[in-house]
Amino acid sequence: MDVPSDRVGVDGAAVAPPGEPRRPLSQRYWRLFAFLRDRTAVLAAVVLLAAALGAVFAPWLSAHDPYEADNLLRFAPPGTPGHLLGTDQQGRDMVARLLWGGRVSLLVGVVPTVLASIIGLALGMLAGYARGLLDQFVMRVLDVLLAFPMVLLAIAIAGVLTPGVTTEILAITVVLVPYVGRLARTATLGVVTMPYIEAARAAGGSSPVILARYVLPNVLSPIVVYATTLMGLMIVVGAGLSFLGLGVQPPVADWGTMVADGRVVLRRAPHVTVLPGVVILIVSLAFNFLGDGLRDALDPRTARR
Amino acid sequence: MGKFLVHRLLGVLPVMFGVSVIIFLLMHLAPGDVTTVLLGPQATEAAKTELRHALGLDQPLPLQYGRWLWRTLHGDFGVSIATQLHVAALVLPRFVNTMLLTVASLFLAIVIGYGAGLFAALRTRSIFDRGTMVVTLLAGSTPPFWLGLILVLLFAIRLRWLPVSGMTDMAGDGGALDVLRHLVLPAVTTALGPAAIITRMVRSSLREALERPHVRVARAKGLSRGVLLRRHVILNALPPIVTITGLQLGYLIGGALLTEVVFAWPGLGSLLYDSITARDMPAVQATTLLIALAFVLVNILVDFINVLLDPRLRDA
Amino acid sequence: MSRRTTTLRAALLAATTLALAGLTSGVARAAGTLVWGMPAETDILDPHATGGWSTYQVTYQIFEGLVKEDLTKADVPTPPLVPALATSWEISPDGTVYTFKLRPGVKFHDGTPFDAAAVKFNFERFWDESSPNFYKKAKAFVIAYTKWIKSVEVVDPMTVRVTLKAPNYQWLRIGLQSYGQPLMISPTAVKKYGNGGIALHPIGTGPFRFVERDQGVKTVLERNPDYWGRPAKLDRIIFRPLQDPATRVNALENGEIQMMSTPPWDEIQRLVGEGFKLSTNANVPYINFLHLNFKNDAMKDIRVRKAINMAIDREGIAHDIYHGTGRAEYGMLSPGTDAYDPTFKSYSYDPEGAKKLLAEAGHAHDLKLVFELPQYGTGELVETWIQRDLKKVGIDVQLKKYEWITYMGKWAGGMPASVAFNTIGWGMSTPAWIDIVSRCDSAPPGGVNSGWYCNKEVDKLLDAAILERDPVKMKAIYQKANRLIMDDAAFVPTVDDLQPMLLSPKVKGFVNPPEDWFDLSTVSVE
Numbered sequence A: 001m002d003v004p005s006d007r008v009g010v011d012g013a014a015v016a017p018p019g020e021p022r023r024p025l026s027q028r029y030w031r032l033f034a035f036l037r038d039r040t041a042v043l044a045a046v047v048l049l050a051a052a053l054g055a056v057f058a059p060w061l062s063a064h065d066p067y068e069a070d071n072l073l074r075f076a077p078p079g080t081p082g083h084l085l086g087t088d089q090q091g092r093d094m095v096a097r098l099l100w101g102g103r104v105s106l107l108v109g110v111v112p113t114v115l116a117s118i119i120g121l122a123l124g125m126l127a128g129y130a131r132g133l134l135d136q137f138v139m140r141v142l143d144v145l146l147a148f149p150m151v152l153l154a155i156a157i158a159g160v161l162t163p164g165v166t167t168e169i170l171a172i173t174v175v176l177v178p179y180v181g182r183l184a185r186t187a188t189l190g191v192v193t194m195p196y197i198e199a200a201r202a203a204g205g206s207s208p209v210i211l212a213r214y215v216l217p218n219v220l221s222p223i224v225v226y227a228t229t230l231m232g233l234m235i236v237v238g239a240g241l242s243f244l245g246l247g248v249q250p251p252v253a254d255w256g257t258m259v260a261d262g263r264v265v266l267r268r269a270p271h272v273t274v275l276p277g278v279v280i281l282i283v284s285l286a287f288n289f290l291g292d293g294l295r296d297a298l299d300p301r302t303a304r305r
Numbered sequence B: 001m002g003k004f005l006v007h008r009l010l011g012v013l014p015v016m017f018g019v020s021v022i023i024f025l026l027m028h029l030a031p032g033d034v035t036t037v038l039l040g041p042q043a044t045e046a047a048k049t050e051l052r053h054a055l056g057l058d059q060p061l062p063l064q065y066g067r068w069l070w071r072t073l074h075g076d077f078g079v080s081i082a083t084q085l086h087v088a089a090l091v092l093p094r095f096v097n098t099m100l101l102t103v104a105s106l107f108l109a110i111v112i113g114y115g116a117g118l119f120a121a122l123r124t125r126s127i128f129d130r131g132t133m134v135v136t137l138l139a140g141s142t143p144p145f146w147l148g149l150i151l152v153l154l155f156a157i158r159l160r161w162l163p164v165s166g167m168t169d170m171a172g173d174g175g176a177l178d179v180l181r182h183l184v185l186p187a188v189t190t191a192l193g194p195a196a197i198i199t200r201m202v203r204s205s206l207r208e209a210l211e212r213p214h215v216r217v218a219r220a221k222g223l224s225r226g227v228l229l230r231r232h233v234i235l236n237a238l239p240p241i242v243t244i245t246g247l248q249l250g251y252l253i254g255g256a257l258l259t260e261v262v263f264a265w266p267g268l269g270s271l272l273y274d275s276i277t278a279r280d281m282p283a284v285q286a287t288t289l290l291i292a293l294a295f296v297l298v299n300i301l302v303d304f305i306n307v308l309l310d311p312r313l314r315d316a
Numbered sequence C: 001m002s003r004r005t006t007t008l009r010a011a012l013l014a015a016t017t018l019a020l021a022g023l024t025s026g027v028a029r030a031a032g033t034l035v036w037g038m039p040a041e042t043d044i045l046d047p048h049a050t051g052g053w054s055t056y057q058v059t060y061q062i063f064e065g066l067v068k069e070d071l072t073k074a075d076v077p078t079p080p081l082v083p084a085l086a087t088s089w090e091i092s093p094d095g096t097v098y099t100f101k102l103r104p105g106v107k108f109h110d111g112t113p114f115d116a117a118a119v120k121f122n123f124e125r126f127w128d129e130s131s132p133n134f135y136k137k138a139k140a141f142v143i144a145y146t147k148w149i150k151s152v153e154v155v156d157p158m159t160v161r162v163t164l165k166a167p168n169y170q171w172l173r174i175g176l177q178s179y180g181q182p183l184m185i186s187p188t189a190v191k192k193y194g195n196g197g198i199a200l201h202p203i204g205t206g207p208f209r210f211v212e213r214d215q216g217v218k219t220v221l222e223r224n225p226d227y228w229g230r231p232a233k234l235d236r237i238i239f240r241p242l243q244d245p246a247t248r249v250n251a252l253e254n255g256e257i258q259m260m261s262t263p264p265w266d267e268i269q270r271l272v273g274e275g276f277k278l279s280t281n282a283n284v285p286y287i288n289f290l291h292l293n294f295k296n297d298a299m300k301d302i303r304v305r306k307a308i309n310m311a312i313d314r315e316g317i318a319h320d321i322y323h324g325t326g327r328a329e330y331g332m333l334s335p336g337t338d339a340y341d342p343t344f345k346s347y348s349y350d351p352e353g354a355k356k357l358l359a360e361a362g363h364a365h366d367l368k369l370v371f372e373l374p375q376y377g378t379g380e381l382v383e384t385w386i387q388r389d390l391k392k393v394g395i396d397v398q399l400k401k402y403e404w405i406t407y408m409g410k411w412a413g414g415m416p417a418s419v420a421f422n423t424i425g426w427g428m429s430t431p432a433w434i435d436i437v438s439r440c441d442s443a444p445p446g447g448v449n450s451g452w453y454c455n456k457e458v459d460k461l462l463d464a465a466i467l468e469r470d471p472v473k474m475k476a477i478y479q480k481a482n483r484l485i486m487d488d489a490a491f492v493p494t495v496d497d498l499q500p501m502l503l504s505p506k507v508k509g510f511v512n513p514p515e516d517w518f519d520l521s522t523v524s525v526e
Helices: A028-037 A039-056 A094-130 A132-146 A150-160 A165-192 A195-202 A207-243 A255-265 A270-298 B002-029 B034-039 B045-054 B061-073 B087-122 B127-141 B144-158 B176-210 B213-220 B225-253 B257-263 B268-277 B281-309 B311-315 C017-023 C053-062 C116-126 C136-146 C171-177 C187-197 C245-253 C265-273 C302-311 C314-321 C351-360 C381-392 C404-412 C433-438 C456-465 C471-487
Strands: C033-038 C067-069 C081-083 C086-091 C097-102 C149-156 C159-164 C208-214 C218-223 C236-241 C259-261 C277-279 C287-292 C326-328 C367-374 C395-402 C421-426 C491-493 C495-497 C501-503
Touching: A039 A094, A039 A270, A094 A132, A094 A165, A094 A207, A094 A255, A094 A270, A132 A165, A132 B002, A132 B281, A150 A165, A150 A207, A150 B002, A150 B268, A165 A207, A195 A207, A207 A255, A207 A270, A207 B127, A255 A270, A255 B144, A255 C245, A255 C265, A270 B127, B002 B061, B002 B281, B034 B045, B034 C136, B034 C404, B045 C136, B061 B281, B087 B127, B087 B176, B087 B225, B087 B268, B087 B281, B127 B176, B144 B176, B144 B257, B144 C245, B176 B225, B176 B257, B213 B225, B225 B281, B257 B268, B257 C245, B268 B281, C033 C245, C053 C208, C053 C218, C053 C236, C067 C171, C081 C086, C097 C116, C116 C136, C116 C149, C116 C159, C116 C187, C136 C171, C245 C259, C245 C265, C265 C277, C265 C501, C287 C302, C302 C351, C302 C381, C302 C395, C314 C326, C314 C381, C314 C495, C367 C381, C367 C404, C381 C395, C395 C404, C404 C421, C433 C456, C433 C471, C456 C471
Parallel strands: C033 C236, C033 C259, C367 C395, C367 C421
Antiparallel strands: C067 C081, C086 C097, C097 C159, C149 C159, C208 C218, C218 C236, C259 C501, C277 C501, C287 C421, C287 C491, C287 C495, C326 C495
């Protein structure tokens, strides 16, 4: 797969050596406040909310059916009466396509990332907390997954299930797990040596309790940050899979597929491929800035000066 | 230190074994029959059965895997089902091509990423910082098959400076310069994504290092900026940067399939894709193992460098 | 097989040579070099053990059979069969004995003389299981040709006699269309390189000889200076697989290739405007069609099958999607055959009529059908058009797109009851091709009658057709079978592809014949 994202690494906060203990989870209000002060992050959140709302309410927002084609109006440029952003190579309304496309793109961006984060978090924390053989075993399994061709995975899953969004989500999830897992383990390693964990142990706290109450809150922040970055990238990964015929089924198109299909007619009608490309850019940027904002808000060490 | 290396290198074997087993199983899970691929729609069932037998595909799975493993352990990667070439002869040239592209892209990504990241970190929240972040994020969020096309239109079609596709001019005079000309666009296309990630990484870990108490103290003592950076900041910030650079290297070796397709660059990515779609088990296995090996070795190298930088990580 | 076959493979170069070639060597810029950008890498170059149009496009230049199709004429309904390595052949009155007089003085590219022994050797390789020269894989490929053979004898050094088990007047043509082709390979080469080695050392008698192959990058041929016929004009042909259509277009514009197949439809007009030449042929022997599934409950009703045929606006697809490089098709005989009737119409576009039929069948609004298709990489323009047309008459079509090999398995294996129809583009220049997709005994797994269509009347006609020596009567029988098949509405023929090729203005003498491959010996590049 040609998706930088499927081999993307961890973001800054993630692998950074653990420093002083972080604020306990109770200071939520301060964090919310810090986040709201970050105008870029708030703007990013607003953009994403708008994209999500656009996708959810697509049927009410667009005057056209995204699959209905007007053959007399193929490649109509933006500004054509009745078609604000023009039409595509089949004469389908671009506004409608973009709104509906968001349903799949956002789904493919968010769901695998969340799933992989949960699984990766569990594995990474377990490995980092237990250490020893279990750690070795989990990490080697993650190494195996890391070296995995996503295309093969997608073909195999599509064979067992059926090609479509589910296949796409499953394949991307499996590919993402080792990245989140590694990150979670590194973060856990930094936490478990902290005095307060020792103290909790000495006080007779059981492992599940310690993991849930003390480790998780401290590991969660880098994962959340990382995951928001991944969400933007996964939209592009999904496009790669669709490009190879393993993703969404026509006539449904996600933004990535719109870019891929439209690139052949780039010279003739640039808007067909440029518009969805720009949407992907904006949404990716928003996910990234949201991630930065969350990091700053969640992690006092990088708080604003 | 030696123990660390030995320990990690020993870990390579089970990983390779695991990769090969799972690839093997997945290939069997994948629908579509290699005999249909090879014999076409008019083949009789008898012919298909015969071919399956000739290829050893009618044997129980564990036996098939065992045979493959035995041959591989003896250095025989077999013959590619689809191309009838020895797998080594098929995979190695692709590996060389991929390395060429990888090294060039990584070089670009490091130059851009480290440079932009450093300046952005030193001027946090300045226009330059924000500008750099936006530009790198933009480049990193662009689908590469699309970015590649735009670059081709501009530099190959409009300006006619660079070629569109391939590694050499088909009817031309060849030579190193020719390859270099063909390398520019694919290298830039593949470099921008990793460059964006590295830039972000460099910026954020440098920023964090700059905020550390001892750096603040050193700064208060009036240490010059250059000395401060060299002695206290960069060294501390390096481990995550090295880690991320390593992950990017691993990704590039895995082959940037769509970039390869767009530029007709004959690398491992497209070979792997072709082999998978042809259900060419020996070729898929060899390619995946090579990619996995490269990935694992790069990770070990990265961990090793990090241990050198910070011995406390040794047992982590 | 479909021209969009995405088989990509086969090569020559040893491990390091590639990198070295790039860095040190260089090919002198030859005056007459044609670089052809193709959508897929060709299969191995052993004509007995491979199949697929993109491969024939290469092997036709290197190898010849006893008989060949003359591909130097564009304006014929079907390529005439002409003497190649046989100067003449006689068919016995009962139609079972073929006596070939061989062409004297022909040498294979490696210098081996071509004679009856060489012919015998080749038949042994792909047919005679008792011979030490037999190659199982070859037989599996050439089966459509060899299953008719009873015996092969050398009469004298320049005469060979082939006896068939039963008469079949399409047999010679089938040989050139069968998945593997019975072309003549140098026996010396087979002995020297082994059966598998021919893939990498293709040595025939054709106007071009093999130079080198770099897997996934290029296949290079050069002119055979000792060719027995009119020598080729080009010095070299370089076949380049360029999967991405946008890359092919850019390479053409930049002069890196001089010829491209399967241009993106929406780009043709612009490129022609920029001076590139478009070449098409109205009689290409393949059609695009849907197999309708007779195991599917809804499709068992002939009214539904007819309604689907009537609901699809073929002319619209040809005009708006193919931009004139396609033609609406109403029957199952491919255009490049003797039997084709361009005036044949089965079901004209009639959405109102379709609605009526559906209502009669009790499916006024509620019909939901599954349509399986392969990933072509063309953005599914035609398939989504069909989906929209059917929606207009009240049928909800769900598209299921599969990666190519997965699809091949599903298509060749026959549709399960849950699937209503699937699609393929296929055909041959013999009308006997229709047997493969429509006979009762062609149902999977024995054949690729993917929709399980079965009409004994049709089978009887098809049986009679291959026994008919008179081309006029033969034509009538096939046309009758075609009429029956379409009366049953067993398939939905959609739009023929006119095989658009884009050429640089420097390319002269290119002929786009009624076939899926070309004779490049007439081409020159200025």
